[in-house]
Amino acid sequence: MIRFCDIVFSWFGLLLLSPLFLIVALWIELDDPGPVFYRQQRVGKNGKDFGLLKFRSMRVGADKMSQLTIGDRDPRVTRAGYYIRKYKLDELPQLWNVLIGDMSLVGPRPEVRRYVDLYTPEQRKVLSVRPGITDHASIEYIDENRLLAQSADPDKTYIEQIMPAKIALNMRYINHQTVDEYLKIIFLTITKIIR
Numbered sequence: 001m002i003r004f005c006d007i008v009f010s011w012f013g014l015l016l017l018s019p020l021f022l023i024v025a026l027w028i029e030l031d032d033p034g035p036v037f038y039r040q041q042r043v044g045k046n047g048k049d050f051g052l053l054k055f056r057s058m059r060v061g062a063d064k065m066s067q068l069t070i071g072d073r074d075p076r077v078t079r080a081g082y083y084i085r086k087y088k089l090d091e092l093p094q095l096w097n098v099l100i101g102d103m104s105l106v107g108p109r110p111e112v113r114r115y116v117d118l119y120t121p122e123q124r125k126v127l128s129v130r131p132g133i134t135d136h137a138s139i140e141y142i143d144e145n146r147l148l149a150q151s152a153d154p155d156k157t158y159i160e161q162i163m164p165a166k167i168a169l170n171m172r173y174i175n176h177q178t179v180d181e182y183l184k185i186i187f188l189t190i191t192k193i194i195r
Contacts, residue, residue, distance in 0.1 A: 001179050006105055010098035017092060024055055024089055031080035034060040037093060042110035045130045050102040052110060053093040057081030074145070085145075088193050094133050106182045107132025108170035111163075118159060119167075126170045134189040135173055137166035142192055 014021075025036040038056040040063070041049050062076035077085065084090045097103040103110070110131035119126075141147070144162060151157035173181060 002104065002106075002177065002182055003101075005179065005182065006098050009105055010095040013092075013095045014099065017095075020089075021092065024084060024092075027080045028056055028078070028084070032056075032059060032078040038063075041113065042131070043113055043116040043127065044102055044110055045127060047116070047124075047127050049113065050097070050110075052102075053096055055084055055090045055093055057084045057090045091133055098133065102130070104130040104132045106135055106173065106185045108135055108174070109133075109138055109166070115159070115163060118163075123164070123167045125174065126167055129174055129177070134185060135170055136185065137169040139185070139188050139192050140169055141166060 028036050035056055038054045038058075039051040040054070042052040044050045057078060058074075058076045058081055059078060081090070094103060098105055107130050108126040116124075116127070141162065147162065148154040148157060173185065
């Protein structure tokens with residue numbers, strides 16, 4: 001039933017949001033010429049890599065410096081990218097990932113291979129389900145960039161504190177996958193972004 005909801009919601013989402021996609025694409029192109037979309041290899045269900053699609057919010061080649069975005073004003077983030085990230089518009093192209101089955105609307109956020117390789121056997125349970133656009137951890141850590149900006153060693157803080165806490169929150173959904181919980185997380189995410 002959840003996969004059916006994913007297909008219906010992502011299809012209608014792509015259709016209804018197509019004018020917004022066009023506006024965001026033009027904004028990105030006018031602000032910082034280069035590709036409108038950014039594709040990054042992430043780890044999906046059963047440890048299989050896939051290309052996660054986003055609107056590009058950083059300068060071309062910025063991902064070569066670090067895979068963590070630190071603070072609200074990371075110098076690698078473009079002017080348009082700041083607002084695109086703030087309102088989570090960069091995540092909208094992932095509706096395509098949901099439609100084709102790489103992702104679900106709700107599930108653990110997919111990580112890059114570098115961090116997945118650090119998972120304990122217990123933490124690897126998050127790879128037993130499709131990754132999602134949102135989940136309890138996305139709601140709880142909506143200001144993750146700000147937390148990392150306050151750290152003397154952001155990478156260490158992410159690996160030792162934030163990542164384990166997010167995985168623990170992921171397990172709440174994995175252990176309680178129902179349509180009601182799925183819809184509740186979508187509603188909470190939209191509410192959090194609006195606020």
